[in-house]
Amino acid sequence: MSSEAGTIKLFFREAIARAVREEMAGDSRVIVLGQDVGAFGGSYKEFLGLYDQFGAARVRDTPVAEAAMVGLGIGAAASGYRPIVSITYMDFLMLSLDPLVNYAAKARFKTGGQITAPFVVKTTAGAKGQGVAHSQCLEAWLMGVPGLVVVAPSNAADAYGLMKSALRHDGPVVFVDHKRLFPSAGEVPAAETFTPIGQAVVRRPGEHVTIATHGYMVRTAMQSAERLARDGVSCEIIDLRTLAPLDIDTVARSVARTGALVTLEEGQLTCGVGAEVAFRAQEAVGPVRVARVGALPAPVSSNPVLEAAALPDAARVIQAVRRVLA
Amino acid sequence: MSSEAGTIKLFFREAIARAVREEMAGDSRVIVLGQDVGAFGGSYKEFLGLYDQFGAARVRDTPVAEAAMVGLGIGAAASGYRPIVSITYMDFLMLSLDPLVNYAAKARFKTGGQITAPFVVKTTAGAKGQGVAHSQCLEAWLMGVPGLVVVAPSNAADAYGLMKSALRHDGPVVFVDHKRLFPSAGEVPAAETFTPIGQAVVRRPGEHVTIATHGYMVRTAMQSAERLARDGVSCEIIDLRTLAPLDIDTVARSVARTGALVTLEEGQLTCGVGAEVAFRAQEAVGPVRVARVGALPAPVSSNPVLEAAALPDAARVIQAVRRVLA
Amino acid sequence: MDPLATLKSMLLIRRFEAALNTRPDHGFQLYSSGAEAVAVGVCAALRPGDQLLSSGRSIGPALARGIDPRLVMAELLGKTAGPARGKGGRGHLAKPDQGFFGAHPVVAGNISIAAGAALAAQLEAKGRMVACIFGDGASGAGALHETLNIAALWRLPLLLVCDNNGLSVSTPREAALAPARLSDLAAPFGVPAASVDGTDVEAVQRQTETFAVRVRAGDGPAFLECRSERFFSHSTATRETRSGAVMRGVLERCPIRKYAAKLQAVDTLDAAGVARIEAETEAVVAEALAFADASPYPDPAEALRDVV
Amino acid sequence: MDPLATLKSMLLIRRFEAALNTRPDHGFQLYSSGAEAVAVGVCAALRPGDQLLSSGRSIGPALARGIDPRLVMAELLGKTAGPARGKGGRGHLAKPDQGFFGAHPVVAGNISIAAGAALAAQLEAKGRMVACIFGDGASGAGALHETLNIAALWRLPLLLVCDNNGLSVSTPREAALAPARLSDLAAPFGVPAASVDGTDVEAVQRQTETFAVRVRAGDGPAFLECRSERFFSHSTATRETRSGAVMRGVLERCPIRKYAAKLQAVDTLDAAGVARIEAETEAVVAEALAFADASPYPDPAEALRDVV
């Protein structure tokens, strides 16, 4: 128990492990498939302890075969199980898109409800010195796929609560975390909690501008808001948390008050999360001053100088805020 | 020679075949890889005659192995050849995204210009009674990938001219045509012509509203404009032709005049082409009345009733136009 | 399965497709004619609790698995009386509650899904197995390699059935697959494999039963190659590339005529019996068509149902 | 390649990685130590016009191919003196103009690319060949199956080299790959294959030369499995999972010590010779490090160069 009553401090990875552990303990149909998820405990130790507790039949190390891994998860899910398939980095999810998008996302529709695939693809997006093919953020691709739910926690509590909800959802869910979130810890409710799918949350109330973002970028937004506050600029920060279905109402309510919107994502801007959020928010409240912040239109190098140059940071968010408020 | 001086009437498929034939004749490095592209001539006969003219070494039937097919094309391209890889339907391009996006799109960047992959992936998007896994339009996914050029002809002349330009481009190009374009014929310049990459074109001048679209939907836009004209509503229709890089200037110039924008695509709206066009156009000219038209947020069934219900049509475009002009 | 039922099951597929062919306006279809013995022979060895998956060429598998021809016809013609209310249609037939997990028209796309269903069967440990029918063309896809490896490692109760009709659209199997026999693909993984005449329904059934014993026993997957024929062009929308001479040879290998002749040779069946079976089958097929014709198309609102 | 050059080439890799290891701040690295004989043995049989591709574990392959250690060090440390001006870095080393087409860190991602380079070599018909080094873990990926099949069908001049160090991160090869020998994977496609001791540089070179003859002759691809060792954890950022006892056994199989001992046994080399080679190698490595240290990081503007 930590200072805050009713919460415990957990590392991001521990929050994920706890959610999976609770669900596996409560539901024997929950299984884990992934590379090095067994005794090794996952690339970020986010599955540590599950293998010892639940055994090799329910926590399975797979070969490096992302396409079949997801196909197996779907087949097992459609047969009554609730697998989590771990795809280490989101870049490798490209190898799994055929089963995920051509089969799982459409199974319920194409069978008239006879088949559903309640499973979770857990994958890690974002850059952390890993280079052009290990740093991508592809959430926007998945948001446009009818039938998929996409969640993206920005902290330990939601990593726990969203994984819990994902494992109870009656269809395919892609759980997108972020490399730079793993070193962090946060307060997580001591009692069992579910973060509702489809609900964004206001992380910081403000008056002058709304910043809509998700995942690790919520922190970048918070830093930006701190600095801007010193100059009397008040930012309202919305953590989308679920990208599909998108909780546009929460964004729209905020934008209706502030009259200005900055979207922030680590991925590419073109056909990205921000483009969608900006369009739908204005559909709801009418034209507002708006700006998008995202990565430069280029691959993200492992080179520290180039990675830093490519990724959005507080300085760029602050610039964008000043631009829309100018 | 047809009525129009200097043009010949070609079926859409013939226009593609002509472009490839001319480029193969002029450059021995141009080769074709694909399923049933040889003696069979391609699913839509778009490669008919090439096998007889250029032989089995340069026109190669491949196994059903979309991932390796594109990988081979990239490797050959990076070694000095200029392959076209035919991926029958865009849905199957999911199987090729790892080599296309993780390798080809980043090769030039990650090698500091040492390696480039000048090749063309030719694929067919859109619905024509083929069902949920054979009807998708994924152009928006590719538009957000730095390093990729994406072109999408709406008629025979551009199918010819864009394929010619794609085969001369010094990097990876995805050439996206559409199932419902193949039955059609059109006037194509008799003389060798190149449709410049990165240039949209105004298909129909108008005053009250700008409709920005691409591919087959250009026809739906034209029909809509015809009908609206009867009620005195004048639509300017822009055929984007190239989706990456996007020619936003042409759109912006038009919108600056009309003050209203309707985007139209057959694919999903969420994080789609229209979201990007709408954002960038308003970035350029400021807020305008805008609406997006696309498929319903659902898979597209082969069922004629459900396919028709899911796809955008003139009626919906007209509604959207009236909405923005209301 | 008794011989007459086996013959009838094959004949049903053939006549069903002939009847379906009288409704071209709905759109193209992929026929199983020429490969009836593969689906029927495999299904003869399956039990109610087992699951069957197939490629988009799924009329044979669906009917052989015992799905009501009326429902299959309705689904293929996009009518609401189909199991998916006409939303799936050709290439997506499914009736999992009756052991037909379903078809999937992405080539090789059902192979890893089938392994997942087999994983579920293994975890349930009720002796259930899963069979997946795919084509020779699908055998060149990476999905087969990844799935064979995992199924072998985990000893999944999975029977992989390669319906080798010698063609992938227009591409001859020899031009698309390097192995001498497609069943050789299983060898590196230590997966038992066999190649049988896919026009010999008894051979298919016998080999499936042999493999089913070890698959159910938990000894891991097996691979069965069946050399069948494709009596029609790839789909009703695809041009035929084989010469008349070639086609005559193809049609020679009719699994139904072959089996009927055999049954008559051993006096299990006489001309009258054949006539009776044909008449019964025609009646069933006619009823299926009438049933489908009578069923309405879905309401456009169905386009947004069962999405998430 | 003469024995001393071979020994030196292996030692260079070992000492280069030790030197690189003194610059941990730049980020993690993947080391080839323990598998030097694979890269060196394979490259000994390659010619200038040939191309080599590798997985992300590419220091051994790059140096064995003869890429200037100063350039490799600079690239791995993100400096502009690298062949990619520091943009590629670890996992993306490339110097195609010197026959190192490059590394690719997506597991199995380079296999089909290599086949494409081999297709180009075949079309050029100048007797060039392409070699692609990938790991045991990569052998479970569908890309290998699809590529083996096409390369066999088209008789591409491609040598597939599986550097089997027995591990994929923490997963033992036995838990990830069903085949008894990974070289068995080539058999169904009629592709000649062999498994050799990947810590025996002469065995690797000999078998590569044997295969190279037929590959260059246009007889199609070949598959070479080399059983090597991984002396360090998967990457400098990954925790080691092997016990001290196991590691002692692993380190026993040092390809360099083994080869040096052999050369001394046959008097090709004496203690003084060893000392001289070590000193020369240390000098080369020290210079490489100094060269890289002296080179600047790229300008941030480089982030937008060479994109399209």
Ligand SMILES: Cc1ncc(C[n+]2csc(CCOP(=O)(O)OP(=O)(O)O)c2C)c(N)n1
């Ligand atoms: C991944 C993928 N690529 C291409 C196609 C187009 N296609 C549909 S069926 C088919 C032929 C498959 O041949 P085979 O596996 O032998 O099955 P058959 O049609 O002979 O029953 C092809 C290439 C597809 N549906 N999916």
Ligand SMILES: Cc1ncc(C[n+]2csc(CCOP(=O)(O)OP(=O)(O)O)c2C)c(N)n1
């Ligand atoms: C497609 C893909 N999946 C997962 C990874 C993460 N990963 C990097 S190296 C590696 C191990 C590969 O093992 P192996 O092929 O034996 O090569 P080794 O590291 O042993 O040299 C894995 C799983 C990756 N880079 N690419």
Ligand SMILES: [Mg+2]
């Ligand atoms: Mg076939």
Ligand SMILES: [Mg+2]
């Ligand atoms: Mg290994």
